[in-house]
Amino acid sequence: xxxxxxxxxxxxxxxxxxxxxxxxxxxxxxxxxxxxxxxxxxxxxxxxxxxxxxxxxxxxxxxxxxxxxxxxxxxxxxxxxxxxxxxxxxxxxxxxxxxxxxxxxxxxxxxxxxxxxxxxxxxxxxxxxxxxxxxxxxxxxxxxxxxxxxxxxxxxxxxxxxxxxxxxxxxxxxxxxxxxxxxxxxxxxxxxxxxxxxxxxxxxxxxxxxxxxxxxxxxxxxxxxxxxxxxxxxxxxxxxxxxxxxxxxxxxxxxxxxxxxxxxxxxxxxxxxxxxxxxxxxxxxxxxxxxxxxxxxxxxxxxxxxxxxxxxxxxxxxxxxxxxxxxxxxxxxxxxxxxxxxxxxxxxxxxxxxxxxxxxxxxxxxxxxxxxxxxxxxxxxxxxxxxxxxxxxxxxxxxxxxxxxxxxxxxxxxxxxxxxxxxxxxxxxxxxxxxxxxxxxxxxxxxxxxxxxxxxxxxxxxxxxxxxxxxxxxxxxxxxxx
Ligand code: NAD
Numbered sequence: 001x002x003x004x005x006x007x008x009x010x011x012x013x014x015x016x017x018x019x020x021x022x023x024x025x026x027x028x029x030x031x032x033x034x035x036x037x038x039x040x041x042x043x044x045x046x047x048x049x050x051x052x053x054x055x056x057x058x059x060x061x062x063x064x065x066x067x068x069x070x071x072x073x074x075x076x077x078x079x080x081x082x083x084x085x086x087x088x089x090x091x092x093x094x095x096x097x098x099x100x101x102x103x104x105x106x107x108x109x110x111x112x113x114x115x116x117x118x119x120x121x122x123x124x125x126x127x128x129x130x131x132x133x134x135x136x137x138x139x140x141x142x143x144x145x146x147x148x149x150x151x152x153x154x155x156x157x158x159x160x161x162x163x164x165x166x167x168x169x170x171x172x173x174x175x176x177x178x179x180x181x182x183x184x185x186x187x188x189x190x191x192x193x194x195x196x197x198x199x200x201x202x203x204x205x206x207x208x209x210x211x212x213x214x215x216x217x218x219x220x221x222x223x224x225x226x227x228x229x230x231x232x233x234x235x236x237x238x239x240x241x242x243x244x245x246x247x248x249x250x251x252x253x254x255x256x257x258x259x260x261x262x263x264x265x266x267x268x269x270x271x272x273x274x275x276x277x278x279x280x281x282x283x284x285x286x287x288x289x290x291x292x293x294x295x296x297x298x299x300x301x302x303x304x305x306x307x308x309x310x311x312x313x314x315x316x317x318x319x320x321x322x323x324x325x326x327x328x329x330x331x332x333x334x335x336x337x338x339x340x341x342x343x344x345x346x347x348x349x350x351x352x353x354x355x356x357x358x359x360x361x362x363x364x365x366x367x368x369x370x371x372x373x374x375x376x377x378x379x380x381x382x383x384x385x386x387x388x389x390x391x392x393x394x395x396x397x398x399x400x401x402x403x404x405x406x407x408x409x410x411x412x413x414x415x416x417x418x419x420x421x422x423x424x425x426x427x428x429x430x431x432x433x434x435x436x437x438x439x440x441x442x443x444x445x446x447x448x449x450x451x452x453x454x455x456x457x458x459x460x461x462x463x464x465x466x467x468x469x470x471x472x473x474x475x476x477x478x479x480x481x482x
Contacts, residue, residue: 002031002033002176003032003033005032005033005035005179005180006182006183007035007037007041007182007196008182008185009045010048011048011186011192012186014041016035016041016198018035018036019033019035020033022034022089022174023173023320023321024088024091025324025354026091026316026317026352027352027353028353029352031089032088034175034176034179034198035198036199036200036203037197042197042203042207046138046195047212048191049165049192049193049195049212050212051192052191053138053164053192055190056163056164056190057135057164061115064112064160064163065112065161067160067188068108068161069108069109070188071108071184074184075104075153076101078180079101079102081180082101082180083098083100086100086101086148086174087309088308089174090145090147090174090319091272092308093315094308096308097308100147105153107150107153107157107436107452108154108157110435110436110437110452111157111457112157113436113437114453116162116454116457118132121465127467129465129466129467130465130466132464133457133458133461134461135164135460135461136162136238136462137165137213137214138164138213138215139155139164139165139166139213139215139216140166140167140169140210140213140215140217140237141159141167141216141217142169142204142207142219143219144171144219145170146271146274146276146319148174148178151219152178154452154456155219155451156168158217158451158456158460159217159460160193162457162460164214164460165192165194166194167197167207167213168182168194169199169207170198171220174319179198181196182195204224204228205227208232208237209231209235214237214238215237216232216238217239217451217459217460218240218242219243220243222243222445222446225243225445229448239448239449240449240451241448241449242440242441242447243276243402243447244276245278245400245403245442245446246281247277247402247405247423248280248281248395249264249267249268249404249405249407250283250392250417251264251283251284251292252417255292255407257292257295260292260407261292261295261296263430263431264279264292264407265296265300266432268280268380269315269358269380272315272316272318272356272377272378273375273376274319274376277403277425278432280374280381281371281381281395283383283391283395284383285385285388285391289382289384292382296343297343300344300357300358300360303315303358305349317353318355318356323354324356324377326376326377327376327378327379328348330369330373330379331347331359331370331379333370334364334370339363340364340368341362342361343360343362344358344359345358346359356377356378356379360382361380361381361382362382363384364381364382366394368381371383388417392420392421395421396422398444399445400442400444400445400446401423402423402443403423403424403431403442404421404423404425405430405431406418406421406427411429414428422443422444424439424440424441424442424443424446434451434452436452436453437454439451439453439454
């Protein structure tokens with residue numbers, strides 16, 4: 001049992017009076033204990049972040065960029081150690097864990113290359129008005145368990161780069177790698193600038209209620225996002241909510257099936273389907289439907305599933321028991337639907353841990369749980385269409401609106417369809433990924449606000465108009481003495 005993981009509060013490492021088990025999803029067994037933060041520790045972390053804010057907000061953007069880059073370099077040096085722990089706590093293959101860290105570091109570099117500058121709105125006969133971006137104060141960041149480092153890093157980078165300080169809480173399912181980030185942050189930033197505490201859902205609620213936190217940057221499910229927003233209302237905290245998705249990919253009739261099948265497969269099954277913007281509904285034109293289903297099934301059959309440390313493994317387990325049971329429940333419901341065909345998979349693998357075989361479901365339609373809900377597991381429903389307007393209407397008929405994609409040999413045709421998707425990101429012949437200079441976020445119940453890009457930085461800032469109006473002299477009143 002691995003012990004000794006510490007939280008970061010006011011620049012120092014701290015345990016907690018109590019701790020909880022962290023489970024390896026590939027075995028279903030506990031492999032480490034994690035400190036379970038108290039509300040007193042949260043109070044101290046917030047107080048430290050408030051104190052640190054007073055000096056940190058006065059540093060220049062260049063100083064903050066340099067500090068974040070030094071932090072990134074220190075994280076890079078420990079990539080192998082963090083990646084191994086990520087595989088153990090999250091379940092993903094080791095190579096994918098390394099890629100997650102590398103992508104997170106590339107995003108950090110990209111974020112600090114973005115520039116949120118003071119804008120001069122006017123400087124003329126009416127006076128001079130500057131639009132300045134002022135940091136908010138203490139950011140409370142809350143992350144989920146699917147890509148813990150990839151999601152924690154941009155929150156730290158955006159919060160700090162805009163002059164805020166941060167108190168961050170990872171998911172209790174995958175807390176350990178984020179605690180390591182905190183350990184590294186102790187040497188990279190002044191005490192109190194970065195605080196990382198581990199706790200469960202109650203701890204998250206305490207953060208949303210805390211009067212010393214100015215904004216919550218939350219990534220997680222729609223249901224929790226709504227709770228976060230309701231709770232943040234009491235102190236009028238700003239919120240950014242990056243929530244779930246049920247992304248549709250629409251495949252037109254002119255595609256090269258062989259060429260796109262691997263791209264579609266990995267956009268649906270990468271990280272065992274546990275990506276907010278993974279393809280979760282695949283709409284395929286009837287002319288290419290059977291060929292594409294066959295190609296996807298062939299890929300599913302060739303992919304090695306297993307423990308992330310095994311050579312050649314490309315897909316790991318579902319991350320936790322609750323999610324595993326939920327996906328199996330959706331599969332049981334799917335099997336009860338008349339006419340639905342399970343083309344491959346459909347069951348848990350007969351081994352310890354939370355493994356589910358990659359599952360492709362054909363001849364399924366809206367009105368079923370698998371299509372209407374976000375499965376967040378290795379299961380893909382493939383829906384048939386004849387008319388592209390019908391596919392668009394069905395794709396948009398969802399309370400989610402995170403991302404989507406359109407696939408065609410004719411890029412202009414694909415773009416015309418993509419522009420009608422009610423989503424925060426619409427891809428053409430591609431699906432998945434974030435870029436540090438491109439704003440990312442959801443329409444509808446997939447979220448509020450944006451991360452990444454200049455829009456992302458704006459969401460970590462308050463706008464202040466600094467105005468020196470020059471009013472024209474008033475005309476003298478009739479009869480007034482000069
Ligand atoms: P979750 O909502 O259950 O938990 C997310 C985090 O919120 C955890 O740290 C949890 O402890 C905390 N939490 C739980 N209850 C809380 C409360 N009342 N107040 C404050 N915090 C609370 O989500 P999950 O199951 O960990 O993650 C999966 C979900 O995250 C999926 O829906 C997925 O689509 C979504 N997600 C979205 C994005 C995005 O960028 N849009 C990225 C990754 C994952």
